[in-house]
Amino acid sequence: MALSAKTWARIGAVGFVALALTVTVVSAKRGPAPEAADPLSGAPSDVARTDPLATELARCQAMGQAGASDPDCLRAWAENRRRFLKVGGARP
Secondary structure (H helix, E strand, C coil): CCCCHHHHHHHHHHHHHHHHHHHHHHHHHHCCCCCCCCCCCCCCCHHHHHCHHHHHHHHHHHHHHHHHHCHHHHHHHHHHHHHHCCCCCCCC
8 A cells, every 4th residue: 555645744744743742851851951151141251260351351341332432442352353363373
């Protein structure tokens, strides 16, 4: 007995729904995923504690619009751009 394309489509749809339900149940039983450090939470990361530029950039980000006219923030962003766009080896 040959099955029609419509029957195969229904079997595939039922299989997909069953798979989706199984994945949902398994992920629900695992519990919530451990929370990653939220970059907007204000809590300093390990990098920010050791890199003064990262600390300054976090401060400027927390300032919001006022950071755009703060001279220290402008210097920090310029240094960050210089580091990011650096071509080749370390500068002397």
